[in-house]
Amino acid sequence: MGQRITRSRIVDPEGPDPVAIGEAARILIGGGLVAFPTETVYGLGARADDPTAVRWIFEAKGRPTGNPLIVHVDTVALARRCVASWSDQAEALADRFWPGPLTLILPRTGLIADAVTAGGPTVGVRIPASRIALELIAATGHPVAAPSANRSTRISPTRAEHVFKDLDGRVDLILDGGPCSVGLESTVLDLSAARPRILRPGSISAADLATIMGVPPELASIDPTPGAIAPSPGLAAVHYAPRHRAIRVESDALTRVDWPERAVLIIIGGADPAAIPAHVARFDLGDPGQAARGLYAALHAADEREPDLIVVATPPDGPEWAAILDRVRRATTPA
Ligand code: TXA
Numbered sequence: 469m470g471q472r473i474t475r476s477r478i479v480d481p482e483g484p485d486p487v488a489i490g491e492a493a494r495i496l497i498g499g500g501l502v503a504f505p506t507e508t509v510y511g512l513g514a515r516a517d518d519p520t521a522v523r524w525i526f527e528a529k530g531r532p533t534g535n536p537l538i539v540h541v542d543t544v545a546l547a548r549r550c551v552a553s554w555s556d557q558a559e560a561l562a563d564r565f566w567p568g569p570l571t572l573i574l575p576r577t578g579l580i581a582d583a584v585t586a587g588g589p590t591v592g593v594r595i596p597a598s599r600i601a602l603e604l605i606a607a608t609g610h611p612v613a614a615p616s617a618n619r620s621t622r623i624s625p626t627r628a629e630h631v632f633k634d635l636d637g638r639v640d641l642i643l644d645g646g647p648c649s650v651g652l653e654s655t656v657l658d659l660s661a662a663r664p665r666i667l668r669p670g671s672i673s674a675a676d677l678a679t680i681m682g683v684p685p686e687l688a689s690i691d692p693t694p695g696a697i698a699p700s701p702g703l704a705a706v707h708y709a710p711r712h713r714a715i716r717v718e719s720d721a722l723t724r725v726d727w728p729e730r731a732v733l734i735i736i737g738g739a740d741p742a743a744i745p746a747h748v749a750r751f752d753l754g755d756p757g758q759a760a761r762g763l764y765a766a767l768h769a770a771d772e773r774e775p776d777l778i779v780v781a782t783p784p785d786g787p788e789w790a791a792i793l794d795r796v797r798r799a800t801t802p803a
């Protein structure tokens with residue numbers, strides 16, 4: 469593992485300093501690693517057309533090489549150079565949802581390094597909705613492979629501090645653009661099979677996609693069996709867990725929790741926090757948008773307290789909570 473000196477630069481998300489963007493782009497062009505904010509989570513970027521640079525991503529994250537990376541582009545034209553067939557459906561979806569938190573899985577071309585796709589025949593592409601990300605990709609002039617900028621199996625970063633905590637010494641530069649505006653990873657939609665299928669739910673819902681596609685996409689289900697083969701590696705049941713014991717509890721069962729001395733409660737969707745002992749540290753996340761933006765930061769903050777137990781009160785049922793519930797399920801075990 470090449471030890472790197474990690475520098476961090478604060479960048480205005482509304483008007484990024486071209487000098488900082490230029491510096492970051494030169495690092496990427498030269499085969500280095502740059503962490504940058506997208507609207508979803510921070511990404512750990514490298515040139516997607518440079519096999520050596522891409523290998524460093526896997527090294528830095530400790531990511532299994534069988535788990536493919538998402539490629540970030542700044543234009544549909546560049547997306548089309550990454551994929552072998554661009555359907556009317558892809559065009560319509562890109563037109564409606566890009567730039568934005570939607571990743572499309574399509575047959576790949578040779579432009580993309582094999583390691584990006586884990587040797588597979590498809591590639592995931594998206595145009596992120598973040599000026600920093602867009603200007604960085606434009607200045608780089610190459611597609612940028614970027615998984616979430618966390619160590620493998622840890623919680624995704626929604627702030628530069630989260631990236632620094634996990635990847636100090638493993639990335640050349642962190643562009644600090646403040647907190648991410650969406651906060652959960654993109655919806656991953658597989659368009660490479662006969663029927664469109666959501667491999668990972670996100671803030672763009674099945675219903676949103678159906679308005680453009682005419683038919684609702686299938687939803688890949690998470691197989692909770694340990695070691696089960698997932699349709700997409702990111703669908704493995706526990707994937708983004710805190711370091712400390714974390715369980716999920718239905719809101720109405722919170723009174724039955726046996727709270728240890730050092731405990732954290734994360735309440736999602738406004739459960740009534742009455743009857744929770746005063747010594748329990750609490751994070752309250754209200755509506756779905758706020759919960760999406762705040763979930764990972766709350767999990768990071770909970771972990772930092774070195775608790776004996778983290779309890780997440782599960783969100784209500786309903787499609788607007790689907791992506792949040794999915795991430796809560798991966799980060800916790802049932803009580
Ligand atoms: O919002 C996001 O998508 C963030 C930001 C940085 O853009 N990126 C992200 O990357 O979440 P990562 O690597 O943490 O998650 C990528 C997910 C994984 O579940 C991976 O298995 C899946 O996308 N994926 C990528 N390429 C794929 C492919 N060709 N086929 C199936 N699944 C793929």
Ligand code: MG
Pocket residue numbers: 615616624
């Ligand atoms: Mg990830």
